[in-house]
Every structure is written in C-alpha cells, then in structure tokens.
Amino acid sequence: MSDVITLAHGAGGKQTAELIDSVFKAHFANPEFTGDDAAILSLGGQDLAFTTDGFIVSPSDFPGGNIGKLSICGTVNDLSCMGAQPLYLACAFVIEEGLPMSDLERYAAAMEKTAAEAGVRIVAGDTKVAGKGQVDRLFITTTGIGRRLPGVRLSGTEAKPGDAVIVTGDIGRHGCTVLLSREQFGIDADVTSDCAPLWGTVKSMLGVTQDIHVIRDATRGGVGTVLYEIAAQSHVGIRLDRAAIPVAPAVSGVCGMLGLEPLYLACEGRLVVFAPQAQADAIVTALRQGPYSGNAAIIGTVTAEHAERVTIRTEIGAETILPPPGGELLPRIC
Amino acid sequence: MSDVITLAHGAGGKQTAELIDSVFKAHFANPEFTGDDAAILSLGGQDLAFTTDGFIVSPSDFPGGNIGKLSICGTVNDLSCMGAQPLYLACAFVIEEGLPMSDLERYAAAMEKTAAEAGVRIVAGDTKVAGKGQVDRLFITTTGIGRRLPGVRLSGTEAKPGDAVIVTGDIGRHGCTVLLSREQFGIDADVTSDCAPLWGTVKSMLGVTQDIHVIRDATRGGVGTVLYEIAAQSHVGIRLDRAAIPVAPAVSGVCGMLGLEPLYLACEGRLVVFAPQAQADAIVTALRQGPYSGNAAIIGTVTAEHAERVTIRTEIGAETILPPPGGELLPRIC
Numbered sequence: 021m022s023d024v025i026t027l028a029h030g031a032g033g034k035q036t037a038e039l040i041d042s043v044f045k046a047h048f049a050n051p052e053f054t055g056d057d058a059a060i061l062s063l064g065g066q067d068l069a070f071t072t073d074g075f076i077v078s079p080s081d082f083p084g085g086n087i088g089k090l091s092i093c094g095t096v097n098d099l100s101c102m103g104a105q106p107l108y109l110a111c112a113f114v115i116e117e118g119l120p121m122s123d124l125e126r127y128a129a130a131m132e133k134t135a136a137e138a139g140v141r142i143v144a145g146d147t148k149v150a151g152k153g154q155v156d157r158l159f160i161t162t163t164g165i166g167r168r169l170p171g172v173r174l175s176g177t178e179a180k181p182g183d184a185v186i187v188t189g190d191i192g193r194h195g196c197t198v199l200l201s202r203e204q205f206g207i208d209a210d211v212t213s214d215c216a217p218l219w220g221t222v223k224s225m226l227g228v229t230q231d232i233h234v235i236r237d238a239t240r241g242g243v244g245t246v247l248y249e250i251a252a253q254s255h256v257g258i259r260l261d262r263a264a265i266p267v268a269p270a271v272s273g274v275c276g277m278l279g280l281e282p283l284y285l286a287c288e289g290r291l292v293v294f295a296p297q298a299q300a301d302a303i304v305t306a307l308r309q310g311p312y313s314g315n316a317a318i319i320g321t322v323t324a325e326h327a328e329r330v331t332i333r334t335e336i337g338a339e340t341i342l343p344p345p346g347g348e349l350l351p352r353i354c
Numbered sequence: 355m356s357d358v359i360t361l362a363h364g365a366g367g368k369q370t371a372e373l374i375d376s377v378f379k380a381h382f383a384n385p386e387f388t389g390d391d392a393a394i395l396s397l398g399g400q401d402l403a404f405t406t407d408g409f410i411v412s413p414s415d416f417p418g419g420n421i422g423k424l425s426i427c428g429t430v431n432d433l434s435c436m437g438a439q440p441l442y443l444a445c446a447f448v449i450e451e452g453l454p455m456s457d458l459e460r461y462a463a464a465m466e467k468t469a470a471e472a473g474v475r476i477v478a479g480d481t482k483v484a485g486k487g488q489v490d491r492l493f494i495t496t497t498g499i500g501r502r503l504p505g506v507r508l509s510g511t512e513a514k515p516g517d518a519v520i521v522t523g524d525i526g527r528h529g530c531t532v533l534l535s536r537e538q539f540g541i542d543a544d545v546t547s548d549c550a551p552l553w554g555t556v557k558s559m560l561g562v563t564q565d566i567h568v569i570r571d572a573t574r575g576g577v578g579t580v581l582y583e584i585a586a587q588s589h590v591g592i593r594l595d596r597a598a599i600p601v602a603p604a605v606s607g608v609c610g611m612l613g614l615e616p617l618y619l620a621c622e623g624r625l626v627v628f629a630p631q632a633q634a635d636a637i638v639t640a641l642r643q644g645p646y647s648g649n650a651a652i653i654g655t656v657t658a659e660h661a662e663r664v665t666i667r668t669e670i671g672a673e674t675i676l677p678p679p680g681g682e683l684l685p686r687i688c
Contacts, residue, residue: 025453030483043458044479047466052442052477059477061442061499064398072444072497074482076489108386108395110406112495114448119359124377132381143386143393145378146495148408149364151685155410156488161446161480161495163406165395351485 030352032240033345055253056175057098057236060168067168069104071095074161078352080127082201084193084212085288088127091160092134093217093288094354097237100222101291103174104166109135110144112161117152124158138217140164171230178233179254181324184300186293188221188313189214190266191243195285196274198353207277209270216289216312224313225293228306234294237287240354244283245345246292247330257326260342262334264319284345286353294322366574367679389587390509391432391570394502401502403438405429408495412686414461416535418527418546419622422461425494426468427551427622428688431571434556435625437508438500443469444478446495451486458492472551474498505564512567513588515658518634520627522555522647523548524600525577529619530608532687541611543604550623550646558647559627562640568628571621574688578617579679580626581664591660594676596668598653618679620687628656 021038028035045053052059058071073094080087091111099106111131115124135142193214200207218237225232234254238246243265251258267275267282275282289312295303300318307316320332330342355372362369379387386393392405407428414421425445433440445465449458469476527548534541552571559566568588572580577599585592601609601616609616623646629637634652641650654666664676 021455023455025449025451025455025458025483027451027483027485030449030481036481039481040479043455043462044481047462048445048469048476048479050475050477052475053479059442059444061477063402063441063499063501064400066398068397070442070444070499071478072446072495073480074446074448074495076448076482076484078488107397108393108404110393110404110497111382112406112408112497114408114410114493115359115364117359117361121355121357121359121377124359128377128381135382141384141386142382143384143395144405145374145382145387146407147364147370147373147378148410148688149359149361149685150410150490151361153487154412154490154686155493156484159448159489159493161406161408161497163444163446163495163497165397165404165499167397351483352488354482 027351033245057101069099069102069166069168071098072161072163074159075354076159076352077354078156079201080157082197082213084197085215086127086130087160088130089134090215090288090354091162092131093215095162095164096138096140096217096219099164099166100219101235101237102168103172103226104168106138106140106164106166106219108165109140109142110163111142112146113158114148114150114155115158116155117149119157134217138219169226172226174235176234176236176250176253179250179256179294179322180233181256181322182297183233183294183322184297184318185258185320186300186304186316186318187243188291188307188316190268190315191287191290192267192271192282192285194288195242195350195353196271199350207274209274211270214287214289218289218291218312221310221313224306224310225303228302229299231299232293232295236292238290238292239286239288241345242284242286243292244342248344251328251330255327257323258320258330259323260320260332262332264317266315266317361685367579391435403433403436403500403502405432406495406497408493409688410493410686411688412490413535414491416531416547418531419549420461420464421494422464423468424549424622424688425496426465427549429496429498430472430474430551430553433498433500434553435569435571436502437506437560438502440472440474440498440500440553442499443474443476444497445476446480447492448482448484448489449492450489451483453491468551472553503560506560508569510568510570510584510587513584513590513628513656514567515590515656516631517567517628517656518631518652519592519654520634520638520650520652521577522625522641522650524602524649525621525624526601526605526616526619528622529576529684529687530605533684541608543608545604548621548623552623552625552646555644555647558640558644559637562636563633565633566627566629570626572624572626573620573622575679576618576620577626578676582678585664586662589661591657592654592664593657594654594666596666598651600649600651
C-alpha cells in the first residue's frame with residue numbers, strides 16, 4: 021500500500037477498501053463493525069441502525085441540490101438501506117473563515133426541508149471554524165440513528181444466485197452533474213443531481229415483500245462499485261444486461277464525450293436492490309409509482325458461477341467483464 | 355451579526371452561541387435539540403444520549419495526546435456529562451491528500467487504545483480524501499451513543515442557589531499545551547494536555563450520590579465559558595474563589611507571560627460539577643482517588659443574586675466580575 025494518502029483512498033473503490041482493512045478494521049475490529057451501510061445495535065430489545073458520513077462535495081452548490089441537502093440524503097439513505105426508519109440526526113460543521121453567512125443559511129434551510137421530507141429530526145450539532153485555506157468552504161458530517169423494521173434483515177452478504185438485480189432509477193446523474201459543475205470541463209448539458217431522501221422508496225418496496233436480500237445506495241463509485249462489493253461480500257457472480265440499464269440521454273452523451281462508464285458515476289438518489297426473481301416484477305411496479313423511482317428497472321441477475329465478478333451483455337450480445345472499480349474518477353463527489 | 359463566518363464563530367463563546375441560535379436553532383428546532391452536551395432520546399423504554407463533535411486541532415500531535423485520542427475523549431466526555439455510559443462511536447475522517455500513512459496509523463492506534471479504556475466500541479466509520487490545500491492534514495468527526503443511568507438527570511438548567519461548584523482537576527492544560535505547540539510562540543514550558551476519557555470519573559461521582567445537578571466538560575472556551583453558559587441556562591449567579599482554583603505552576607507561568615486567563619483556556623479532561631453543598635466534600639474526596647481528578651477542588655458557589663453573572667474573589671479579597679467570554683482566543687484548539 022502507498023505510504024501516503026492519495027485521492028484514490030477517498031474514491032470508494034479498491035484503495036478505499038484497502039485503507040479501511042489495513043488501518044481502520046485493524047484497530048477498530050468488533051462484531052458490529054461490518055461492510056454494510058450502517059451498524060446494527062441491539063439496544064433495549066430493538067435493533068437500531070447507526071451510520072456516519074462526511075460530506076465534502078465540491079462545488080457545494082450544484083444543479084438539483086447542495087451540500088446541505090446532500091448531507092441529509094446520504095445519511096437517511098444509509099439507514100434506509102438497512103430497512104431502518106431514519107429517526108434522529110447529528111450534524112457537525114467545519115466552516116472556512118470568510119464563508120458568507122447567506123451560504124450557510126441556504127445549506128441549513130436545505131437541511132431543514134430535506135429532514136422534514138424524510139421525517140427525521142436533527143437533534144445534535146457541532147460547529148468548528150478553520151482559518152482561510154485550512155478547509156475548502158465547508159464540510160458537514162451527518163450521523164444518523166434509525167429503527168430497523170421488525171423482520172427485515174438486509175445485508176450485502178445476502179445476495180443469492182437467481183436473485184434479480186434492480187436499480188430504482190436512471191444512474192449516474194449526481195456524478196455527471198458535479199463533474200459538469202466544475203469549470204474545467206466546459207461542457208454544457210441539462211443534467212441535475214438525483215439527490216433525494218429514499219426512506220419512502222425503501223418502505224414502498226418492503227410494503228410489497230420483506231423477501232428482499234440487499235438494498236444499497238449507489239453513491240461514491242456508482243452502481244458498478246456497489247455490484248462488485250456485493251459480489252465479493254456474498255461470493256456470487258452478477259450478470260448485467262447493458263440494454264436494460266436506465267441512463268438519461270444527457271448523461272449518456274456526457275459519458276460518450278468523456279469516455280466515462282455511467283456504471284461508475286455516483287448516484288445520490290438511487291438504490292441497487294437484490295431480490296428473488298419471483299418478487300422482482302412486483303417490486304419494480306411499486307417503485308415506478310414512487311416520486312424518485314419512476315424508471316426503476318431490472319438490470320441483471322445473480323449467478324453461482326463467476327463468483328466475485330460482474331459481467332455485462334453488451335447491446336450486440338457479447339458478454340464481457342465489467343472492469344473492476346479502479347482509482348480516482350472524480351474527487352469530492354459527495 | 356457578521357455577514358461572513360469568522361474565527362470567533364468557532365471559539366465556543368458568545369459568537370458561537372449567536373450563530374447556533376440564528377442559523378441552526380432557527381432551522382433545526384425540536385424538543386430534543388437543547389443546550390446540553392448531548393441530546394436525550396427515548397428509544398425502547400430507555401434514555402439514550404446522542405452527541406457529535408468535529409475535531410480539527412492544530413497541530414494534530416501535541417504533548418499528552420493527538421487528534422485521534424482527542425476525538426474519542428471529546429465525545430466520550432460529552433456522553434458522560436449527561437450521566438450516560440458511552441457505548442458506541444461512529445468516526446468520520448476527512449484526510450488531506452499526501453498525509454503520511456504512518457500518521458493515520460498512529461491516530462487510529464490512539465483511538466483504539468482510548469476507546470478500550472473508555473469501554474466504548476467504534477462501530478461505524480467513513481473516509482473522505484480532499485486534495486492538497488483543501489483540508490489541513492485531517493479532521494475527525496466522532497459521534498457517540500450512550501445509555502443514561504436510571505434516575506440520573508443532569509442538565510445545564512439544573513444549577514441551584516447554594517450549590518457548590520467543583521472542578522475535577524487543575525485547569526487550562528490542554529489550551530496551554532496546544533498554544534505552546536504552535537511554533538510562533540517560542541515559549542518552552544513543561545505542560546502536557548489533560549486529554550482523558552472521563553466516564554470513570556463521572557461514574558465515581560454518581561457512586562457517591564445521584565444528587566448532582568450539572569456536569570459539563572470544560573473544553574473549548576474553558577471553565578469560564580462553561581460557568582457563563584450554566585449561569586445563563588439556570589438563571590443563577592456564580593461566585594468563584596480565585597485562591598481555590600487549581601492551576602499547574604507551568605500553566606500559571608505561561609498565562610502570566612502572555613496575559614491569559616486560565617479560566618478561558620480549554621481543558622479536555624476536566625469537568626465542572628454543580629452539586630448541593632452537603633454532597634460536595636464527599637464528591638471531592640471520591641474524585642481525589644481517581645486517575646484523572648487527583649487535585650479536584652471546590653472553587654465557588656451558586657447564588658440567587660447577580661443572575662447570569664460570574665464574580666470572582668481575588669487573592670487579596672476584592673470581588674470583581676469575571677469578564678464574559680469574548681471572541682477568538684486560539685483557533686483550532688480541539
């Protein structure tokens with residue numbers, strides 16, 4: 021491993037996993053520290069989900085959202101992916117000296133609105149200020165507590181051969197939006213972030229059936245990284261159908277121009293779901309009625325062979341391996 | 355209020371309180387969002403304490419500790435101050451590209467050791483990397499969950515006229531240490547940070563009596579800021595006795611040279627305690643047997659008159675007002 025921290029360590033892919041294994045898991049190992057989106061804690065006869073996420077997105081305002089909205093969605097969605105109703109949030113701010121008060125006000129207003137939509141209360145906070153040039157504008161760390169619904173048991177280790185792989189909407193919009201918001205690219209396209217709080221989306225699926233194996237939000241690293249993670253955690257193969265993967269035309273266009281794979285662009289309002297084939301159509305039907313999952317689709321299946329690998333059938337029918345997640349695509353996406 | 359964020363907004367004093375009131379409380383108001391060190395959440399018939407803190411101390415290594423140790427102590431102590439046994443922590447890192455891996459390893463090892471001493475498990479984490487110059491070395495945000503002991507009800511609103519004011523040890527060491535660690539001062543003194551996890555200290559006091567009104571850790575802003583906060587929250591006056599306040603000779607010396615008030619220097623291992631006079635001697639006796647509170651002392655009393663004001667009797671017997679906490683003394687102390 022590298023002897024200094026690199027941007028790749030923060031990209032959510034292979035190097036991030038190596039850093040977590042070699043430093044954090046080595047020191048913090050305990051039964052509750054898992055590879056899932058949130059820890060499950062048994063407290064007073066109930067299962068609580070507990071998760072934390074730092075948000076350092078640059079720029080802090082982007083079409084479809086800002087760092088405030090994102091900081092609520094990211095944590096609400098991590099709890100939701102465990103089948104846990106988000107209840108309480110704590111938010112810690114590190115702010116650069118000189119940040120306009122009106123910017124902070126705008127982010128707080130976005131947090132308030134998004135928390136209200138998600139039905140979650142911000143109950144604790146912290147504010148630190150660093151000097152000019154010691155932090156870039158502001159970082160927000162949001163930690164959440166949720167209550168897992170009885171009978172629900174979702175984990176990245178639970179994918180089974182035969183499962184359908186579902187995405188809850190068109191992919192890659194957040195990553196594409198943030199990329200275009202950075203001046204250096206100079207591309208003009210009509211793309212907004214998919215950033216959204218998804219507890220309602222998860223609840224609608226669990227209302228159809230509790231027979232769902234995995235739900236994970238495809239944030240940093242995108243759908244492709246999530247699929248490789250789950251293939252590894254569950255020791256299964258995953259076969260995708262390229263034609264079935266929903267991608268907005270503008271995102272497709274940008275990916276074509278820049279040679280990017282939309283499966284590796286971050287989403288902030290999309291879930292990857294593994295469920296038995298027998299349940300898949302009913303789940304997709306329910307999803308398509310929701311506000312953030314109108315173009316949900318089955319994009320592949322889980323296989324016993326090719327364990328820990330993701331393959332993809334191209335539009336012309338060829339079967340290839342999806343290149344595993346590599347180094348840094350785009351720093352500070354979330 | 356200023357139209358941009360200033361360092362004073364992060365100093366823990368008056369401007370921090372104004373920022374919290376005008377921006378965060380305005381948007382996040384709810385019954386659980388209080389002025390105490392942690393929110394109390396009723397979940398499954400038990401009271402859980404929930405708190406978050408961002409750590410941005412500079413330098414990240416200092417005599418007596420480092421940012422890793424501090425990030426555990428700070429959150430463990432906030433839970434402890436609510437009478438809550440610390441159980442679980444979540445830690446989110448934002449790391450600057452280029453940070454030596456050996457530094458991160460050292461901080462993680464300190465976190466492991468301190469968490470073990472405090473009897474708390476790190477169960478969730480997050481790692482982000484920002485480019486060079488976008489974050490200064492590393493920031494850690496630590497969020498904790500604790501279980502409040504039955505029958506305990508501690509709050510900054512509970513100080514009562516007649517209460518004794520106790521500090522659990524000599525004050526101002528952390529602030530003094532960090533200050534001297536910055537090269538620009540060029541003063542050489544033998545001072546180490548008091549940084550320590552204090553659940554054991556709190557438990558020992560609650561073992562003597564549950565009749566304690568307030569416990570608060572005197573971090574950013576020091577003992578003086580905590581006293582003004584509690585005087586305001588409880589609408590009482592506080593009268594201090596200068597001669598009774600324990601200050602290490604080296605800290606006294608530095609304060610004398612630089613014209614600093616030790617009451618406004620941060621501690622990271624000291625508590626301010628308000629309890630009925632009848633209990634005070636027994637509490638101090640118990641404290642003096644503990645590892646982090648050998649020089650605990652009664653430093654003052656609560657009065658009905660002079661509400662929201664802190665007065666101090668000097669060594670020569672004069673009674674003056676302790677100047678209220680002002681702007682920025684020293685940025686990035688924790």
